Amino acid sequence: MSDVRQLAIAYIEKNKDRFLTDLKDFLRIPSISAEEKPDDPEIKQAAEWLAGHLTGLGIEHVQVLPTANAPVVYGDWLKAGKEAPTVLVYGHYDVQPVDPLDLWITPPFEPTLRGENLFARGASDMKGQIMASLNVIEAIMKTGQMPVNLKFLIEGEEEIGSPSMDAFLHGSQELFTSDVALNIDAGMIGKEEPTITYALRGLVYFEIWIVGPDHDLHSGLYGGVVHNPAQALCELIAGMHDQEGRVTLPGFYDPVRKLSDEERADQARLPMDEAFYLEQTGVPNLWGEPDFIPAERIGSRPTLEVNGLLSGWTEPGTKTVLPGKAMAKISCRLVADQKPADVHKQLIQYMEENAPDTIHWEVKLLQKNPPAIAELDNPGVVALGKALETVWGVRPYYRREGGSIPVVESLQRMLGVESALSGFSLPEDNLHAPNEKLHLPTWFRGMEALVHFFYNMR
Amino acid sequence: MSDVRQLAIAYIEKNKDRFLTDLKDFLRIPSISAEEKPDDPEIKQAAEWLAGHLTGLGIEHVQVLPTANAPVVYGDWLKAGKEAPTVLVYGHYDVQPVDPLDLWITPPFEPTLRGENLFARGASDMKGQIMASLNVIEAIMKTGQMPVNLKFLIEGEEEIGSPSMDAFLHGSQELFTSDVALNIDAGMIGKEEPTITYALRGLVYFEIWIVGPDHDLHSGLYGGVVHNPAQALCELIAGMHDQEGRVTLPGFYDPVRKLSDEERADQARLPMDEAFYLEQTGVPNLWGEPDFIPAERIGSRPTLEVNGLLSGWTEPGTKTVLPGKAMAKISCRLVADQKPADVHKQLIQYMEENAPDTIHWEVKLLQKNPPAIAELDNPGVVALGKALETVWGVRPYYRREGGSIPVVESLQRMLGVESALSGFSLPEDNLHAPNEKLHLPTWFRGMEALVHFFYNMR
Numbered sequence: 001m002s003d004v005r006q007l008a009i010a011y012i013e014k015n016k017d018r019f020l021t022d023l024k025d026f027l028r029i030p031s032i033s034a035e036e037k038p039d040d041p042e043i044k045q046a047a048e049w050l051a052g053h054l055t056g057l058g059i060e061h062v063q064v065l066p067t068a069n070a071p072v073v074y075g076d077w078l079k080a081g082k083e084a085p086t087v088l089v090y091g092h093y094d095v096q097p098v099d100p101l102d103l104w105i106t107p108p109f110e111p112t113l114r115g116e117n118l119f120a121r122g123a124s125d126m127k128g129q130i131m132a133s134l135n136v137i138e139a140i141m142k143t144g145q146m147p148v149n150l151k152f153l154i155e156g157e158e159e160i161g162s163p164s165m166d167a168f169l170h171g172s173q174e175l176f177t178s179d180v181a182l183n184i185d186a187g188m189i190g191k192e193e194p195t196i197t198y199a200l201r202g203l204v205y206f207e208i209w210i211v212g213p214d215h216d217l218h219s220g221l222y223g224g225v226v227h228n229p230a231q232a233l234c235e236l237i238a239g240m241h242d243q244e245g246r247v248t249l250p251g252f253y254d255p256v257r258k259l260s261d262e263e264r265a266d267q268a269r270l271p272m273d274e275a276f277y278l279e280q281t282g283v284p285n286l287w288g289e290p291d292f293i294p295a296e297r298i299g300s301r302p303t304l305e306v307n308g309l310l311s312g313w314t315e316p317g318t319k320t321v322l323p324g325k326a327m328a329k330i331s332c333r334l335v336a337d338q339k340p341a342d343v344h345k346q347l348i349q350y351m352e353e354n355a356p357d358t359i360h361w362e363v364k365l366l367q368k369n370p371p372a373i374a375e376l377d378n379p380g381v382v383a384l385g386k387a388l389e390t391v392w393g394v395r396p397y398y399r400r401e402g403g404s405i406p407v408v409e410s411l412q413r414m415l416g417v418e419s420a421l422s423g424f425s426l427p428e429d430n431l432h433a434p435n436e437k438l439h440l441p442t443w444f445r446g447m448e449a450l451v452h453f454f455y456n457m458r
Numbered sequence: 459m460s461d462v463r464q465l466a467i468a469y470i471e472k473n474k475d476r477f478l479t480d481l482k483d484f485l486r487i488p489s490i491s492a493e494e495k496p497d498d499p500e501i502k503q504a505a506e507w508l509a510g511h512l513t514g515l516g517i518e519h520v521q522v523l524p525t526a527n528a529p530v531v532y533g534d535w536l537k538a539g540k541e542a543p544t545v546l547v548y549g550h551y552d553v554q555p556v557d558p559l560d561l562w563i564t565p566p567f568e569p570t571l572r573g574e575n576l577f578a579r580g581a582s583d584m585k586g587q588i589m590a591s592l593n594v595i596e597a598i599m600k601t602g603q604m605p606v607n608l609k610f611l612i613e614g615e616e617e618i619g620s621p622s623m624d625a626f627l628h629g630s631q632e633l634f635t636s637d638v639a640l641n642i643d644a645g646m647i648g649k650e651e652p653t654i655t656y657a658l659r660g661l662v663y664f665e666i667w668i669v670g671p672d673h674d675l676h677s678g679l680y681g682g683v684v685h686n687p688a689q690a691l692c693e694l695i696a697g698m699h700d701q702e703g704r705v706t707l708p709g710f711y712d713p714v715r716k717l718s719d720e721e722r723a724d725q726a727r728l729p730m731d732e733a734f735y736l737e738q739t740g741v742p743n744l745w746g747e748p749d750f751i752p753a754e755r756i757g758s759r760p761t762l763e764v765n766g767l768l769s770g771w772t773e774p775g776t777k778t779v780l781p782g783k784a785m786a787k788i789s790c791r792l793v794a795d796q797k798p799a800d801v802h803k804q805l806i807q808y809m810e811e812n813a814p815d816t817i818h819w820e821v822k823l824l825q826k827n828p829p830a831i832a833e834l835d836n837p838g839v840v841a842l843g844k845a846l847e848t849v850w851g852v853r854p855y856y857r858r859e860g861g862s863i864p865v866v867e868s869l870q871r872m873l874g875v876e877s878a879l880s881g882f883s884l885p886e887d888n889l890h891a892p893n894e895k896l897h898l899p900t901w902f903r904g905m906e907a908l909v910h911f912f913y914n915m916r
Contacts, residue, residue, distance in 0.1 A: 035775030097777055103673070160776055201678055205776045214740030215561070218890040219763045220659055220861030221645075223791050224755035225735045227745035230764035230786075231699065237689060238696035245685075277683045282672030287685035287816040297682035305677045306688035307779050308770035313787055317493025318618055318663045318824050319555055320789060320862075321765050321890055328688075329771055331778060333681055358745040366776050403678030404778075432676040432779060 004144035008451045011139040012444065020118070020440075022053070023131045024111040026093075027120040033094040033159045036069045043070045043156045046093040050130070050154055051075070057138050059152065065172070067164040070094060070156030074175065077150040085457055086149040087380070088178035088417060089137075090407060091130035092158030092185065095122035096432045103434035116440050123438035124425035129184045130154065132424060132443060136450040147458035151178055155407065158185070161203060161367040162406040169414050176415055180380025182453070184423040184446070185405055187431075189397055191442055193271055194388035194449070196381060197421040199299065199400035200408055202334035202371035204343045205307070207364040208233070208351075210326045216312070217322040226322060227358035230311035233326040236361075239354055240304055240330075245288045247304045247332070249346040250353070257336040257373075259300050266398050270295045280427050299400030303333045331367075333402060340368030369406035372419075380420035380457070387452035388422065391445055396422075420453075462602035466909045469597040470902065478576070478898075480511070481589045482569040484551075485578040491552040491617045494527045501528045501614045504551040508588070508612055509533070515596050517610065523630070525622040528552060528614030532633065535608040543915055544607040545838070546636035546875060547595075548865060549588035550616030550643065553580035554890045561892035574898050581896035582883035587642045588612065590882060590901060594908040605916035609636055613865065616643070619661060619825040620864040627872050638838025639869050640911070642881040642904070645889075647855055649900055651729055652846035652907070654839060655879040657757065657858035658866055660792035660829035662801045663765070665822040666691070666809075668784045674770070675780040684780060685816035688769035691784040694819075697812055698762055698788075703746045705762045705790070707804040708811070715794040715831075717758050724856050728753045738885050757858030761791045789825075791860060798826035827864035828871075838878035838915070845910035846880065849903055854880075878911075 012019070031046035047064045050073045054062045059075035073093070078086070098108040098121050106112040108121035118128070140146050153176055157164060169176065186197035212229035213222070242248055259267070272295045274286055288297045297303075307330065312323030332343050344365055355361045374381065376398065388396045401421075411417040424446030430436045470477070489504035505522045508531045512520045517533035531551070536544070556566040556579050564570040566579035576586070598604050611634055615622060627634065644655035670687035671680070700706055717725070730753045732744055746755045755761075765788065770781030790801050802823055813819045832839065834856065846854045859879075869875040882904030888894045 034773065034777060097771075097773075100674075203678070203778065205778070212739075212741050215888065215893075216558075216891045217739060218861060219761075219765060219789060220661070220791055220859070221756070221885070221889065222735070222739060223761040223763045223860060224759055225744050225746050225752045226739050226741055227703075227743075228764050230767045231695060233767070234692035234695035234764065235699075237692035241689065241693075277680070281670075281675060281680060281684050283670050283684055283816060284818060285685075285816045286683050287814075288683050294683045298679070301682055303677075303681040305681045305780055306686050306692065306770065307677060307777060307781070308772045309688045309691070309767045309784060310772040311764065312766035313492075313555075314766045314768040314785070315492060315555075318787070318789070319492060319765060319890070320661065320663070322763055323765070326764075326767060327772070329776070331677060331776070333678055356745075358741060358743045360742060401678070402681060403676060427679070430673065431679065432777070433674045 007143035008139040027111040030109045034097045067168040069164040073154040075152040080149045085179040088151045088181040090183040091154040094156045117437040119437045124429040125431045128438040181419040183419045186421040187423040187425040194392040194396045197401040199373040203404040204340040205331040205367035208328045209362045211360045216324045219320045219322040230326040267295045298402040336373045372409035378418045383456035384420040387449045391449040465601035466597040485569040488567045492555045525626040527622040531612040533610040538607045543637040546639040548641040549612040552614045575895040577895045582887040583889045586896040639877040641877045644879040645881040645883040652850045652854045655859040657831040661862040662798040663789040663825035666786045667820045669818045674782045677778045677780040688784040725753045756860035794831045830867035836876045841914035842878040845907045849907040
């Protein structure tokens with residue numbers, strides 16, 4: 001058995017350059033998703049590129065399946081036999097928007113090697129991760145026998161919270177029935193710290209509009225008698241946290257599942273201490289709930305963040321306008337057992353109780369995904385943990401992750417499929433930010449680990 | 459004397475169509491000023507158009523004089539004799555920016571008549587006002603004898619606070635020596651309420667930057683340990699007013715000159731009550747310092763306004779970013795005897811005392827103009843008041859104005875020239891907002907009043 005693993009790993013070693021060329025081709029497709037655009041040509045192009053690649057690998061029944069928004073790439077290979085487990089390989093081929101564009105050192109869709117890193121939007125999140133899986137499947141198929149049945153679910157709207165996934169899965173439950181989903185969109189804590197993620201935060205995303213006067217006013221002619229909507233918005237946002245950084249939405253923390261002592265010990269083992277976050281972010285001091293260590297604040301506690309602010313004159317120079325309206329994008333990361341719909345109600349209640357009668361307000365719900373928490377004794381999770389330990393030589397870190405991967409909760413709830421969550425993106429890879437990159441030595445180690453994962457599954 | 463006045467008024471009546479055509483030509487030049495742009499071709503074009511028009515009227519020594527920023531149009535006509543007073547006709551040919559452009563019913567630089575109104579950026583503020591003065595000068599010159607000497611000072615940077623005016627006047631004091639400045643940039647309270655403005659608020663304009671992490675972060679991976687710069691900005695802005703709408707900058711109100719009982723009576727006479735401001739603005743309720751009536755809050759009390767907010771993702775849809783920085787444009791309207799430099803210090807002190815140690819901050823000073831207050835017994839002010847009363851049949855309203863016209867303070871301080879301040883723009887003319895307009899019947903009444911003003915000066 002060890003031999004076939006080594007053969008696959010040697011195949012990967014030998015084909016490094018071609019794998020990099022393939023990845024670059026994939027990265028050149030600017031498949032951004034920032035809002036629902038059902039017929040986006042670049043989203044379609046990325047889906048078709050992937051379908052072609054799967055077909056080339058010998059995957060069968062490859063299809064680009066329509067959803068209400070971006071299509072899902074499906075395929076399967078079921079020749080391992082009825083006894084063998086079926087692994088659902090998950091991925092998303094869409095990427096985050098690229099602005100502010102002027103902060104990119106090289107253009108986001110011109111993949112560029114600098115040192116050990118490949119820079120491009122999607123390099124790490126997660127086109128590089130998808131290609132790691134596909135390269136490993138190719139290596140195993142070319143050098144031995146794939147020990148499991150395979151299905152593929154590669155979506156194109158993860159970066160906007162997979163708005164069509166539930167409706168899509170609802171009609172295709174049989175197609176995606178599997179024993180475990182392999183999801184390597186969850187990253188790792190550091191180069192030498194392989195990581196299994198067992199919980200993901202949910203997300204509920206709002207737009208808040210404050211409308212005061214029915215048109216922009218001259219700040220000299222009206223300033224003093226009108227509640228400035230930008231000011232009113234700031235006052236409302238300021239009230240959403242108390243002095244110690246706790247969210248003040250009514251009942252916000254009530255359903256939050258308490259951390260067990262074992263979990264707190266696991267969190268304390270994570271090498272993500274204050275110094276780590278200070279270095280990663282460059283902030284002068286950390287912030288947040290005083291009763292929790294940083295790793296807990298990120299993975300186990302819900303948050304409320306301002307994602308965007310817009311009002312009035314924002315170009316260079318001065319305009320003495322009293323803006324007619326002001327907008328904020330605000331989102332909450334949720335943990336077990338919070339429900340997005342409840343948080344929506346809590347925000348409405350907060351606004352009802354706190355918005356002054358000098359302005360009008362509106363809350364728009366843009367996205368909602370429940371949090372997810374996985375079982376650690378799932379065979380897929382065990383196989384993946386063992387694989388990581390074989391390559392890195394340390395027991396993986398088990399963490400609750402701050403980000404959201406809505407499909408994980410959907411697969412669990414709708415199909416009863418648990419996800420084995422890991423990944424080979426690093427905290428310093430600038431996910432969702434300018435100069436996103438993929439650390440190539442870690443990428444290749446990740447492929448080695450996936451070879452072990454597939455063989456561990458049998 | 460009454461005869462020559464009637465002749466001039468009849469001339470205006472006869473030339474209405476041409477005056478409108480001239481104004482439209484002037485309005486088509488998009489001479490926007492939003493920041494200092496010394497060689498802006500459209501600013502230059504507007505200056506040259508005006509210079510040509512002045513020359514056509516028989517004004518002498520017409521020149522487009524360079525400043526550090528936008529040029530000043532000068533001209534004079536000194537043939538009324540040494541005994542006659544000299545009136546400095548002031549104006550500004552620059553206009554406000556036009557965004558949000560999508561709210562304009564017709565394009566801002568395509569002047570369009572609808573009913574009694576001419577719609578265009580600058581129609582009221584103040585290309586229409588400039589042309590009213592020039593049309594009256596033409597009418598008097600064609601039908602009688604101009605009773606005063608004339609000088610012209612028409613600038614192109616009023617909308618950004620006349621940053622070059624002081625330096626320009628410093629070198630040209632003799633050129634602009636006059637007995638009174640006629641400044642009709644101050645508008646009127648309503649169609650039937652001719653208005654003399656005897657005080658103008660000053661302005662000090664800032665940009666505040668809050669910088670947290672050194673790059674945009676993923677709100678899932680970092681939300682909870684980093685003080686969100688947009689949130690920190692909102693918290694700081696929220697703290698700049700107390701619960702009752704008073705500005706909290708330390709010492710902000712200390713130098714503010716108290717209103718006399720007579721002034722409070724004059725303010726109470728103004729037809730700008732709560733109902734007026736509710737109708738003008740469309741807000742559900744008014745706001746502001748509880749101890750002052752609306753007219754006092756606008757004219758006699760200083761304010762702090764948010765003119766702009768910008769941070770993170772502001773396009774449609776969602777982006778789960780924790781922004782690296784956040785910006786606000788904030789300005790204070792100042793009243794006698796506040797000093798812009800003091801308010802700048804007060805804001806810095808506020809930030810030093812209130813900004814948390816979790817972020818970095820910077821305050822940039824973009825503009826500063828002291829407030830101005832005029833003598834009511836000045837002969838020019840008296841002549842203008844009488845002229846307004848002749849045409850409208852009521853004693854003018856005397857008010858302190860909320861807006862700022864920096865040149866008024868500069869002329870007073872540097873040349874000892876008082877300004878007679880009035881104007882024929884209406885509160886509903888959408889100054890500094892989409893769909894700016896000029897009410898033509900009021901415009902023509904204004905010209906009639908200016909005929910009387912010039913003859914009253916002798």
